């Protein structure tokens with residue numbers, strides 16, 4: 225069955241450069257530099273990327289950064305905690321808007 | 335007898351390659367204008383048998399408690415005699431679990447005087463069970479470098495590769511080794527850790543993994559060690575079976591070949607190492623030993639050897655060699 229997301233499409237990511245090579249080069253150079261070891265280790269960056277991948281719910285990124293996390297020596301426990309951080313922030317972001325709801329409700333209510 | 339080859343192992347390189355859509359390793363070397371030839375041999379690796387108390391899922395030799403292949407005293411004597419004739423700067427004892435060969439003590443005592451650097455791959459759980467105090471005394475007296483398997487600091491990952499409870503038992507044994515001075519500054523007793531990935535993925539960078547293991551082991555258990563080595567799992571034996579059964583074989587082979595690093599070829603261990611199996615036959619490395627592919631493609635017994643193997647001879651390769659050339663390489 226055809227699906228919008230096919231794992232075989234992931235390696236084709238680089239083909240995006242065919243239409244706008246200069247922009248693609250800038251993007252991929254930047255991307256590579258972001259993930260190189262800096263103040264944060266490659267492993268820490270991979271865990272952040274995994275958490276963000278879950279926030280943006282990108283199956284390609286989840287696949288890629290699950291593998292990258294394992295290859296940078298992360299444990300399943302650490303990866304699970306990273307996704308809980310996503311969940312806490314996503315859930316918290318909804319919940320914190322309850323302050324708006326409460327403020328408006330209060331204003332309207334007797 | 336070498337382990338029975340699986341049907342996938344008995345296929346030719348080309349047949350296996352087309353099954354995985356892979357370029358054969360030999361073709362990949364040729365495309366990069368490279369050859370794999372023996373250099374100046376400096377290490378004798380002695381595989382004292384395939385018996386082991388564990389059944390690790392990544393084991394390319396399919397070692398385990400139900401294997402019976404073990405190096406006899408006579409073969410050990412032949413190995414020692416050859417080590418004296420040829421003089422190797424490094425001797426590396428491996429298995430299975432070397433601790434389970436009853437003649438290990440004899441081997442250490444007799445080969446140590448002719449081995450400037452003597453190493454032993456310790457399976458920490460076997461070392462904790464088999465003649466522990468005797469073997470540890472012997473290792474200390476002969477300055478044997480201990481290389482201990484320690485794949486991950488997480489119990490679930492270590493135990494999934496090596497068996498239930500292995501992390502905890504390994505920690506207990508590492509504590510004992512540290513108490514004896516192994517891995518502690520200024521003692522001259524070297525303790526190295528070896529980490530293989532706990533699945534179908536490549537190993538972490540050695541430097542970064544070493545820093546992390548050092549920090550974690552020190553903080554959590556007060557443990558120390560000298561060096562950590564990270565190695566890719568080789569798609570042979572039990573690991574290959576697991577890859578096939580779990581549907582990871584094709585993608586793992588592709589990952590290995592995509593990570594081919596031509597610069598790693600020069601430093602490959604098979605260029606400088608000679609591996610001897612439990613019967614005394616010779617191989618270019620432990621992986622060709624697992625495949626039953628003899629030194630330079632010719633069956634030769636250690637008792638027939640007078641000197642170090644000739645530099646320049648061609649080393650037989652297979653697609654398993656991609657595991658040694660992935661990333662920074664398997665040296």
Ligand code: SF4
Pocket residue numbers: 386387388389390392393394395396397398429430431457483
């Ligand atoms: S990997 Fe080592 S410890 Fe594990 S089964 Fe094989 S020989 Fe034994």
